[in-house]
Amino acid sequence: MNTENTVSAHKEPPKMPGAWPLLGHMLEFGKNPFAYMTKLRNSLGEIGEFRMFHQKMVLLTGPEANEAFFRAPDAQLDQSQAYKIMTPIFGKGVVFDAPPHKKDQQLKMLMPVLRDKPMRGYAQVIVQEVEQMIADWGETGEIDLLEFMKELTIYTSSHCLLGDEFRYELNEEFAKIYHDLEKGVNPLAFVFPYLPLPVFRRRDKARARLQALVTGIIAKRAQKAEKSEDAFQMLIDAQYDDGSRLTPHEITGMLIGTIFAGHHTTAGTAAWTLLELARRPEYMHAVLAELDAQFGVDGEVTFQALREIPLLENVIKEVLRLHPPLIFLIRKVMQDFHFKDYTVKAGKYVCASPRVSHRIAEVFPEPEKFDPDRYSDTRQEDAKPFSWIAFGGGKHKCSGNAFAMLQLKAIFSILLRRYTFELIDAADNYQDDFTQMVVQPVSPCRVRYLKRVAIEESAGESLRNDSQETAHAGPGFRIIIDRELCQGHATCMAEAPELFKVDAAGNLTVLQENPPLDLLAKARQAEKYCPSKAIKIDLN
Numbered sequence: 001m002n003t004e005n006t007v008s009a010h011k012e013p014p015k016m017p018g019a020w021p022l023l024g025h026m027l028e029f030g031k032n033p034f035a036y037m038t039k040l041r042n043s044l045g046e047i048g049e050f051r052m053f054h055q056k057m058v059l060l061t062g063p064e065a066n067e068a069f070f071r072a073p074d075a076q077l078d079q080s081q082a083y084k085i086m087t088p089i090f091g092k093g094v095v096f097d098a099p100p101h102k103k104d105q106q107l108k109m110l111m112p113v114l115r116d117k118p119m120r121g122y123a124q125v126i127v128q129e130v131e132q133m134i135a136d137w138g139e140t141g142e143i144d145l146l147e148f149m150k151e152l153t154i155y156t157s158s159h160c161l162l163g164d165e166f167r168y169e170l171n172e173e174f175a176k177i178y179h180d181l182e183k184g185v186n187p188l189a190f191v192f193p194y195l196p197l198p199v200f201r202r203r204d205k206a207r208a209r210l211q212a213l214v215t216g217i218i219a220k221r222a223q224k225a226e227k228s229e230d231a232f233q234m235l236i237d238a239q240y241d242d243g244s245r246l247t248p249h250e251i252t253g254m255l256i257g258t259i260f261a262g263h264h265t266t267a268g269t270a271a272w273t274l275l276e277l278a279r280r281p282e283y284m285h286a287v288l289a290e291l292d293a294q295f296g297v298d299g300e301v302t303f304q305a306l307r308e309i310p311l312l313e314n315v316i317k318e319v320l321r322l323h324p325p326l327i328f329l330i331r332k333v334m335q336d337f338h339f340k341d342y343t344v345k346a347g348k349y350v351c352a353s354p355r356v357s358h359r360i361a362e363v364f365p366e367p368e369k370f371d372p373d374r375y376s377d378t379r380q381e382d383a384k385p386f387s388w389i390a391f392g393g394g395k396h397k398c399s400g401n402a403f404a405m406l407q408l409k410a411i412f413s414i415l416l417r418r419y420t421f422e423l424i425d426a427a428d429n430y431q432d433d434f435t436q437m438v439v440q441p442v443s444p445c446r447v448r449y450l451k452r453v454a455i456e457e458s459a460g461e462s463l464r465n466d467s468q469e470t471a472h473a474g475p476g477f478r479i480i481i482d483r484e485l486c487q488g489h490a491t492c493m494a495e496a497p498e499l500f501k502v503d504a505a506g507n508l509t510v511l512q513e514n515p516p517l518d519l520l521a522k523a524r525q526a527e528k529y530c531p532s533k534a535i536k537i538d539l540n
């Protein structure tokens, strides 16, 4: 396998049968791209061709094929074509629309913005935004988790990247601009990017207004003695190899492009992380124990501490394996591309699919199982290069991956220590929405939150009351389950893992027949928060 010309690579990739005239495989692919790509891999293997309308697409899956895809030079596999739809938003001549030497330099300028040094400052900003979002949540309530995460991550990323002026002085105006830009992402833009449609007009007006605001802030900042420490400032100070600076048009495009790249991807991952934990009380409990040990009840969430929460990190990795927000990545073949015995001719498109590659049983045994322990030192199932590719790979690997992980870890370090969460609908109702370009959970995605401090306080209260009851209650208590009512929500297991176990089929087992009284407070919490009211505590 390689990306250079070789004499042995001569076969055309095998083709999927069943193409319709004009449409090709579009109908089946459009209905559920993941199901279609899985079918292609199951029938043709690691390389196979299908058609979207007249366009020939070749799907590559598995670590070796991914390696060929990600290591190919830009001159051979061109990424820009796939992002053409974004040119009116990011701007002409910005990143994917820039000539190759300029694009490389612009992407390079983004690197330090999203890594090491400014991260410490970002950690504080993210923590502050999470605290603010939940400040008026109260004891308990219901939210649409995806909407919550989308709002939160637009605040965190705009605050970290655009800085204080946009977050505090221009917050409402920025929300409107962002809304109009988002609405302007339309597949029509592939073919007619500047058609005089109202959505495109609003998009262009919003882009122009954003640039005017950026230009104004650059001028204002130039007057100040003290320098800001956000991504915006780093781009103002950045230089091309020839010493020239980015123009306000380029800075605007790079900032909005970075926010777009990180917004729905991070929001969807955050929502899935909480959903997967809420479905699995044993992991929720273990993550909570890790966070409590690291930060204590009121400990400060610092950048350094966020680096040392391996279980939460593995949980997020497993979420990204099962629910990568970008399920296929596309390149246009500019020069014939070779993989093993096959040649993909120039003019076709090649795609890699994180979602399909992540569910190959030879790479990730029992691929459908949520198992964060896969990444432990002893197992390292992701050790094979290009097997875990949620952030892509090679030269164009996500430059925001460290920032995304920082955001996710900071969000949960606050949220989970303040509140517990439970699903409102049946667990199977929470699915991926494949109709979106960035795959996220289907909306509405309803969860209930309950304040942890209240739980702990009332647990303390219970304990105090219990000690009074002990005198005439005997040395233990009994847990009575009404099996007719129990629906296997597993909330009890999150509250008292010593007392309850719920298996994957929703069957509840009570682990101790006559538990000691020091577990009574926890049992009472389980009784209190059981959504089906199936638990009764009987004092001896």
Ligand code: HEM
Residues within 6 Å of the ligand: 079, 107, 110, 114, 157, 258, 259, 261, 262, 263, 265, 266, 269, 320, 324, 325, 326, 329, 330, 389, 390, 391, 392, 393, 395, 396, 397, 398, 399, 400, 401, 403, 404
């Ligand atoms: C969980 C969150 C995220 C996921 C799963 C994700 C995934 C990806 C993937 C798969 C690519 C490669 C695309 C390709 O090869 O065509 C990519 C590229 C990129 N991502 Fe992310 N991303 C996330 C968050 C972010 C964030 C937070 C930012 C910035 C704040 C960001 C900025 C970028 C940029 C600038 C690129 C282009 C890199 C290049 O082409 O050199 N991403 N991302």
